[in-house]
Amino acid sequence: MPKIVIIGAGIVGCSLADELTERGYCDVVVLEKGPLWKPGGSTSHAPGVVFQANGSRTMAQFARQTVEKLYSIQHNGEPCFLKVGSLEIATTPERLAELHRRAGLAQSAGINARVIPPDEALKLHPLLVPDKLLGALYVPDDGIARAILADEVMGERAISRGARFVSDCEVLAIDQSEGRVTGVQTTQGSFPADIIVSCAGIWGPKIGAMVGMSKALQPLAHQLCYTAPMPELATYTTEAELPVLRHQGSDLYFKQRGQSLAVGWYGHKPLPVKAENILPGEPAGLMPSQVPFTPEHWKGAMELSAEVIPALKQAEIVESMNGLFSFTVDNFPLMGEWAGLKGFWVAEAVWVTHGCGVARAMAEWIVNGHPTLAVHECDVNRFETHQLGALHIEERGAQNFVEVYDLLHPLQPMESPRPIRTTGFYPRQQELGGFFLEAAGYERPQWYEANAGLLARYDCPPRDAWSSKFWSPIIGAEARAVREGVGLFDITTLKRIEVTGKGALEFLERMTTGNLHKKPGAITYCLLLNESGGILSDITVMRRGERDFFIGVNSNIDIHYLRQAAPDTVQVRDITAGTVGLGLFGPKAREVAQRLTPDDLGNEALGYFRLKSTYLGHVPVMLCRLSYVGELGYEIYTTADLALKLWDTLWQAGQQYGLIAAGRGAFNSMRLEKGYRSYGTDMNSEHNPHEAGLSFAVRKGGGYIGAEAFQAIDPAALSRRLVCLVLENPQQVVMGKEPVMHQGKVVGYLTSAYFGYTIGKPLAYAWVPAALSTQGTGLTIRYFDQDYPAIVGQDPQYDPQMTRLKS
Incomplete structure (x- = not known):
């Protein structure tokens, strides 16, 4: 059994110790710089608001697992999760449309979510102003994580199974030999280790530096204030009964704390802090993950808050903080074993919302070799070299803070720093009027304005306002011109x-x-x-x-x-x-x-x-x-x-x-018409080759990793399949990730989606139950608040005999 040292006893560290010991990996030591169970990291001051809806299916699943785990445990009879529900409100038509889209994303991940009218939202949260409210996204299973209590429960469970927690223990160095970790040097001596898991959160870059690892993680300060008791909340007698609330259009969130409200504000400028400068007790009274409150950055927060909760006009602020937490260059956590040193694992840039889900995946990864959920988006080894520079990490982390509540399109690229990587083709692509998006740092053309003349020859149907962002009808003309003639594509980003x-x-x-x-x-x-x-x-x-x-x-x-x-x-x-x-x-x-x-x-x-x-x-x-x-x-x-x-x-x-x-x-x-899969979009580690329609790529016999498991799968007894969906209406274009419905119930979700310009119909690939995967089966796709009919079609739609490829 390996000796495992976990650095950090926040929500991730405590949950990971619990998960590992539950699986029989009990030779675990958790090192914490501060006191137990409120050591002073981000978990200790976090408001604990949990909104499960997320554009990433994996992150939504992490959140759902966190809710399930915290709701299942109690601290001395007190629940560790208050399932009061959540509301995300809309005061503009654009935000209301976005809530419908977010509801679809949540439903496709198995989360109970729906958009409700203003009157229903007001019943759930009577402090809301009625005249500006257009609707709200309601998730009844969201709520408030009582992370400090949960940490103690999970920590004590791990201790009962043999784990050891050491408080007031600062890590000084990581020992290594022949490319592997061997132990940790601390202010309380040396701890041998076969596996080290850094769950240091905002101190993660400091721990990483001990082994020469640059972590794409930036600590930033975020403002949070609590009001004095408010008369409007006088009838409430428990910690929280009102739903947690987000007004993303004004960069605000709220939660009830007894008879007061917490107001969180993302509307201020980014306030980055270097990990090595995060020290305890400066000034006195603040925990290490807090820095002095800056009133100048709070300006406007209460005025905007009062526009949706009028009672806050007269509210007095009695507690205020600038609390530190982590952003990464791409908004995903850092997870997995770092390629630079065997045995050195990372689970950082994780908010309380996802903490227990991330810990479960990490435990599965360590014990079983890979998590149940797909984690390629979060893998610590995913970054390009340019993303690991200090300037890039700070700039992208700061910009992600600015955009945390912004209404972002799935194709919306970063605006700065660009360009970073260009190929030798770039000058010619510019001359041809290339419209560029970014991929792995490269400038990659989406279409060329020089081809606008092709529109006289090829008619391309219009799109709705959302799907036409970062799109041009020239795309369709290019696709059809290549089918008939010849085209030159830049594939350098492979x-x-x-x-x-x-x-x-x-x-x-x-x-x-x-x-x-x-x-x-x-x-x-x-x-x-x-x-x-x-x-x-x-x-x-x-x-x-x-x-x-x-x-x-x-x-x-x-x-x-x-x-x-x-x-x-x-x-x-x-x-x-x-x-x-x-x-x-x-x-x-x-x-x-x-x-x-x-x-x-x-x-x-x-x-x-x-x-x-x-x-x-x-x-x-x-x-x-x-x-x-x-x-x-x-x-x-x-x-x-x-x-x-x-x-x-x-x-x-x-x-x-x-x-x-x-x-x-x-x-x-063109690749969607041909049915070619895209890894990370159409399939991932949660899927096997039979389900994904890729069993042709598996050789007969064994000798490869996963052979035994693959050969044990009965292709006639699959529970789900990846299928091609064809929409009959050429103007009903979908974007991907939307829920797939059957008889009014969510049964699956889309992966890739695009208009098939050769066949003249919108296409989408989707994971659906095997019983609904037969060609000709009618399904619907929920796009914003519309239901688009689709049928399961032939896969592929174009040249199924491969005569053109092999001609």
């Missing part, structure tokens, strides 16, 4: 690695589901599975030589996973920054490419899923016969220094064939 060395083939066959015993020049689509048969990623393995593989992966998580598993004789090298990629797709792609090389590119010489090292003009390239958009074509890779020459060479050769540059919008439309 992560690329080399796996080389003695034993590379055997290593990859153990790690992936593909049959890689093929001659050099073969391309194989593979999956990475966990021991339970869940999909960790999908990758494309290109065999360049006997011991030389070029692989397209999804993220840094894949790279770290393979790198950590590789034997000493196998090298896993990230070559993304030193290379670029272009997709040359469309029925005329071969004609364009053939003009530039004397090599035979005919179907017999270079068949589907084959590669060739050659030259296109003066540019050495790896020409790969595959296409993610479902057309004849090639993925073309070369070194970054030759990017502009490659673009210009193809551009010049393609003009007589009508070559256009096409953006990511057209790419998404």
